[in-house]
Amino acid sequence: MDSDTEIVSIQNLSFSRGDRKIFNDISLSIPRGKITAIMGPSGTGKTTLLKLIGGQLYPDQGSVLVDKQNVHQLKRSDLYTLRKRMGMLFQSGALLTDINVFDNVALPLREHTTLSESMIRSLVLIKLQAVGLRGARDLMPNELSGGMARRVALARAIALDPMMIMYDEPFTGQDPISLGTLVKLIKEMNNVLGLTSIIVSHDVEETIGIADYIYVLSEGKIAGQGTPEQIKNLDSEWVQQFMNGHADGPVHFHYPADNYHKDLFEN
Amino acid sequence: MIRFFQHLGHTTTSSFAKLGRSFFFLTHTLTASASVIPRPRLLTNQLYSVGVLSFLIITISGLFVGMVLGLQGFYILSDFGAEETLGVMVAASLVRELGPVVAALLFAGRAGSALTAEIGLMKATEQLSGMEMMAIDPLKRIIAPRFLAGFIAMPLLAALFSSVGVLGGHIVGVGTLGVDDGAYWSQMQAGLDFQDDIINGIIKSIVFGFAISWISLFEGYDAIPTSEGVSRATTRTVVNSAFTILGLDFILTALMFGDI
Numbered sequence: 177m178d179s180d181t182e183i184v185s186i187q188n189l190s191f192s193r194g195d196r197k198i199f200n201d202i203s204l205s206i207p208r209g210k211i212t213a214i215m216g217p218s219g220t221g222k223t224t225l226l227k228l229i230g231g232q233l234y235p236d237q238g239s240v241l242v243d244k245q246n247v248h249q250l251k252r253s254d255l256y257t258l259r260k261r262m263g264m265l266f267q268s269g270a271l272l273t274d275i276n277v278f279d280n281v282a283l284p285l286r287e288h289t290t291l292s293e294s295m296i297r298s299l300v301l302i303k304l305q306a307v308g309l310r311g312a313r314d315l316m317p318n319e320l321s322g323g324m325a326r327r328v329a330l331a332r333a334i335a336l337d338p339m340m341i342m343y344d345e346p347f348t349g350q351d352p353i354s355l356g357t358l359v360k361l362i363k364e365m366n367n368v369l370g371l372t373s374i375i376v377s378h379d380v381e382e383t384i385g386i387a388d389y390i391y392v393l394s395e396g397k398i399a400g401q402g403t404p405e406q407i408k409n410l411d412s413e414w415v416q417q418f419m420n421g422h423a424d425g426p427v428h429f430h431y432p433a434d435n436y437h438k439d440l441f442e443n
Numbered sequence: 444m445i446r447f448f449q450h451l452g453h454t455t456t457s458s459f460a461k462l463g464r465s466f467f468f469l470t471h472t473l474t475a476s477a478s479v480i481p482r483p484r485l486l487t488n489q490l491y492s493v494g495v496l497s498f499l500i501i502t503i504s505g506l507f508v509g510m511v512l513g514l515q516g517f518y519i520l521s522d523f524g525a526e527e528t529l530g531v532m533v534a535a536s537l538v539r540e541l542g543p544v545v546a547a548l549l550f551a552g553r554a555g556s557a558l559t560a561e562i563g564l565m566k567a568t569e570q571l572s573g574m575e576m577m578a579i580d581p582l583k584r585i586i587a588p589r590f591l592a593g594f595i596a597m598p599l600l601a602a603l604f605s606s607v608g609v610l611g612g613h614i615v616g617v618g619t620l621g622v623d624d625g626a627y628w629s630q631m632q633a634g635l636d637f638q639d640d641i642i643n644g645i646i647k648s649i650v651f652g653f654a655i656s657w658i659s660l661f662e663g664y665d666a667i668p669t670s671e672g673v674s675r676a677t678t679r680t681v682v683n684s685a686f687t688i689l690g691l692d693f694i695l696t697a698l699m700f701g702d703i
Contacts, residue, residue, distance in 0.1 A: 232572065256580075259578040260577075263576075266569045266572070269566055273570070284578075284579070287578075287584070288578065378522050417569040
């Protein structure tokens, strides 16, 4: 893939926490203007990958290029300039709990621009309208449902019109209606605003429904990649187990343990 | 035996690492403090929550401490027929020691623990991480205003504590035990030195305010982002603040009033 069409390029990345290797020499690239999903079971370091892309964590080896800049070699001020162009939607929403919805969405605008308060008001209302929560502007974050909080966080993430958005488990713990709303919003944002979306998720159905390209991670490696069609037909036992949700397979149901009989009767 | 030394080594290195992180944190906070100036609103909000909301506990405690001092002082001084000097005794104890120290201990319990819990929970709910990803430095937006607020509020609260305490001593000494009103005030005026007593007391409370803000914000920022981690950090704030206040008080007193 040439560098004009790819927005994030990860090369030979290794990262470990303590003795545990989270990523072992992985390379992947994320195309501009598309929805790319990174899937895998809990604990495979999907969120860690987003934090590495955002420059919050440092890799042991390898490089992460975002828009042709090496994230981990940038000066702090340049990193902050780059971050203004990347939005991130946290699983919890990460809204500031001491200010209301309006001020939360206005926060990046107030911090990073010199726009007048009336201009900021219009922009915030436009963003809130886009996620359908213009009427909720005076609520405090603790008065919002989980799905609403995530939508407010989405409005805040697009406040500065970034070039890409990273979604951390956007579908987890949502009721069917907010799930549908989020899926629709992510797709719309991508098409209407021409953003690049990176979705980290283990919700197979929803992700397959909107992703253009999928990477499946397992034990620090890329276990499979391709378009949703290709992934469904991929000849890998592991990927099939994950995609179809089988309880046993290459990933065992049991956490490694001593012999069961011995454990019960010989102690 | 080997395990003991391993444990000892681990504890030592990790506490030095923590000390290093805390100094790193302090220098960053101090440099970030300049960014509060164009946004005074952030500071006033924090002054309200750490300062104004501590008003009641400081006032009531100050009043009772002053009343107890008046009572105890009167019984001891009257043995020597020196009850007229009650005013200077109450005021000197408050301004030199009890004002700064007790107000600081109360402040650490009331405001310091709240700061740690707040920052720790912000960390646990990814609010700090979220700000970083929005290219907003949490040290500038969250930590620095709180640090300055603690630093400014502490001397004012200590002064309030001492003033209310002097009134409490007056209520008991003059109001109920019959010390002469004029003697209470004039002895105080004559016996206290502005430089030696009042300024030194203020210096103490500034140092304590600095230490409490530093400890409580750092503990919150460094907390393990789980409910257990935040609860431990809050406890550490109160315990470490108390040790630090009492230890610093001894050092400062020795420097100010002793001949060391």
